[in-house]
Every structure is written in C-alpha cells, then in structure tokens.
Amino acid sequence: MxxxxxxxxxxxxxxxxxxxxxxxxxxxxxxxxxxxxxxxxxxxxxxxxxxxxxxxxxxxxxxxxxxxxxxxxxxxxxxxxxxxxxxxxxxxxxxxxxxxxxxxxxxxxxxxxxxxxxxxxxxxxxxxxxxxxxxxxxxxxxxxxxxxxxxxxxxxxxxxxxxxxxxxxxxxxxxxxxxxxxxxxxxxxxxxxxxxxxxxxxxxxxxxxxxxxxxxxxxxxxxxxxxxxxxxxxxxxxxxxxxxxxxxxxxVEEKYYSQIKSLKVTGGYLDGLDIKFSEHLNAVIGGRGTGKSTLLECIRYVLELEPIGINSQKQHKDIIKENLGKSRARVELTIRSSTMNG
The missing domain is CATH 3.20.20.140 (Metal-dependent hydrolases)
Structure with missing residues (x-):
C-alpha cells in the first residue's frame, strides 16, 4: 500500500x-x-x-x-x-x-x-x-x-x-x-x-x-x-x-489533539474531491482559480465558523452559494476529537 x-x-x-x-x-x-x-x-x-x-x-x-x-x-x-x-x-x-x-x-x-x-x-x-x-x-x-x-x-x-x-x-x-x-x-x-x-x-x-x-x-x-x-x-x-x-x-510525549482527518465533496465545483490530511503540516498549492479558497471556505462552512467582518462574510457566502448551492452539493469532514482521549 x-x-x-x-x-x-x-x-x-x-x-x-x-x-x-x-x-x-x-x-x-x-x-x-x-x-x-x-x-x-x-x-x-x-x-x-x-x-x-x-x-x-x-x-x-x-x-x-x-x-x-x-x-x-x-x-x-x-x-x-x-x-x-x-x-x-x-x-x-x-x-x-x-x-x-x-x-x-x-x-x-x-x-x-x-x-x-x-x-x-x-x-x-x-x-x-x-x-x-x-x-x-x-x-x-x-x-x-x-x-x-x-x-x-x-x-x-x-x-x-x-x-x-x-x-x-x-x-x-x-x-x-x-x-x-x-x-x-x-x-x-x-x-x-x-x-x-x-x-x-x-x-x-x-x-x-x-x-x-x-x-x-x-x-x-x-x-x-x-x-x-x-x-x-x-x-x-x-x-x-x-x-x-x-x-x-x-x-515523544503522548499528546491528544483534535484533527480534521479527511474531506470529501460530492457535487459542485469540487465534485469528487477526496482528501486525506496529514497529521502534520498541510499545504494547499495551486494557481488562481483552482479552488484553494473554495476548499478552505468549505471547511469553514461545515464547521460553522463564520468569518469576521462584513466583506469576509459576503465572500464566504458567495463562494458557498456558487460552488455548493446551485447543485445541492455535499461536503463531509471526518474529525478526530481530542476529548475522545480525555
């Protein structure tokens, strides 16, 4: 494997x-x-x-x-x-x-x-x-x-x-x-x-x-x-x-922390995207218009983390509406919570 x-x-x-x-x-x-x-x-x-x-x-x-x-x-x-x-x-x-x-x-x-x-x-x-x-x-x-x-x-x-x-x-x-x-x-x-x-x-x-x-x-x-x-x-x-x-x-000290383990998108601009995130550093790299901001805003949307500031909120809503709203797309996050280990 x-x-x-x-x-x-x-x-x-x-x-x-x-x-x-x-x-x-x-x-x-x-x-x-x-x-x-x-x-x-x-x-x-x-x-x-x-x-x-x-x-x-x-x-x-x-x-x-x-x-x-x-x-x-x-x-x-x-x-x-x-x-x-x-x-x-x-x-x-x-x-x-x-x-x-x-x-x-x-x-x-x-x-x-x-x-x-x-x-x-x-x-x-x-x-x-x-x-x-x-x-x-x-x-x-x-x-x-x-x-x-x-x-x-x-x-x-x-x-x-x-x-x-x-x-x-x-x-x-x-x-x-x-x-x-x-x-x-x-x-x-x-x-x-x-x-x-x-x-x-x-x-x-x-x-x-x-x-x-x-x-x-x-x-x-x-x-x-x-x-x-x-x-x-x-x-x-x-x-x-x-x-x-x-x-x-x-x-190595045993530490427990929350983590986004994976993201999957069905429908919309990022249809078929299925990412397994590293436990360490993750970098999103790509040219203009390739979906970097869309990816991050999808994570924000699922976690209900509304941006601070009127302009940021408007941009967030526009991205979600454009990429998810028109085709009833779905975003799934798999999360590990630190509370699982006390």
Missing amino acids: GHTQAKFWKCALQVNPASYISYRGQEQQLSETDYNQQMLEVCLQENIKVLGIANHGNIDGVDAIRDLMNKNDILVFPGFEIASSEKIHFVCLFSEKDTSQKLERYLGHLDLLDPEEGVKPSRLSAEQLIAKVNEIGGFIYAAHCTSENGLLKKRSKHIWILLGLKAAQIPGSVEDLKTVEDGFYRKVIRNKEVAYKRELPIAIINAKDIETPETLKDLRSSCLIKMTEPSFESFKLAFQDTESRVRLNSD
Missing part, C-alpha cells in the same frame, strides 16, 4: 541474527527459524516497521530474516557492524535491494575479506571507513559511541566532526548523559563542546544491540525516522534534516 504523507516510522537499526549470541560466549537455545519467528511477532506487537541487520563483520542470517520480514510488510536494511583500525565500532547499513552477494563485496571493499575475522578490526581507519561506505551508497553510524570501543569514549574528535558521519548511537536519552563524565557526552551531542563542534549537528539514535527477540521491546532498541514511504533512500534523506526527521522514543 502506498503512502502519501510523511510520518514517523519505528526503526530498530542494530538487529542481530540467531547466531550472534555465540559472539557473546553464550549458546543459542532457539533454532534460527524460531528465533526469526519470535522476532517477527515482537516487531508486529511493537509496530516496528524497519530493521537494520548488523552482525559483527558478516552477513549470516540476513536472507532468512529479510524473507520473513518482507512477507509481513517489514522492511530490512542489510548490513553489519565493523571496527576501524583504531577499534572504533560502526554499523553499516545498505539498501533493501542489495543481495547477499553484493554485501559480501562490500565487506571486501572495506578490507574485511574473511568472515571468520569479523570481530577483528578492518585495515581501514575510521575516516576511510566512513568515506568508503558513503562512496558505495551505504549509511554508517557510530555504534555505542559512549561505551567501550565507542567514538566518543575514545575521544576521537577528528572523526566526530566528519560530515560523512550522520548519526551516533547512545544508550538512552540525551538527558541520561547529564551526569556521565561530568556531562561531556551530553555537551558534545548537543554540539556545545567547542573542540567537537560540527558544521551540522549529528543525529542521535537509539539502536540497542538485539541479541534476543525480547530485547526489541526495550524502547532503547529503536528510534523514530520520518519518511513518506519506508525505503533506504528515504531513510538516508531523513538524516539530511535530523532536527525534524529523527527522534528518540523518549523524545
């Missing part, structure tokens, strides 16, 4: 396959099929619509996860976690259309040729990794940047300020970092630390390492990305405008 309005989509961007738990020195109790099925069930429960696969230095399990999720309208960005020669960890994600064979070539391009060496650093520096991933059309973010092997933990300010690095992962909210290392991380993330100041603020995401399906229920495992239709290109585009298109779950 196509979408025509931008909205925030819940994205878990550091999901691991069933085999990942062995990296932690533990034994997987679930079969790959059961693990993937449980992960699907949690995604459906939590309304997670995008997964980024990020096993350490290999693409094991990507196709099985992708096939299952795609059948259930969940988009998968395949990828992997990789360490630079300085042992700084990054997650690299790629297009939903990229095959496993292409991902293997990407690993080779990033100087990590042997999957058995997946947990070992690449021969490329962090700066080279960022440049190469962008060059081949991928997306790279700094993984667990405030923890061990993290970009900020290692005080790598020359890497932090690179424009090719669009995002960094933190373990919770920005405010949670207020008392950590005397507020250093919080200050850097808010672009207030002079030595780390970026030309453009970096996007902050939550992408907790997913080692069991249940971990996906943790709000710190996902973040919110604003897109019209989820796709890798839309995803990357969102990070060009991080202040309005990238959110942490902890940033």
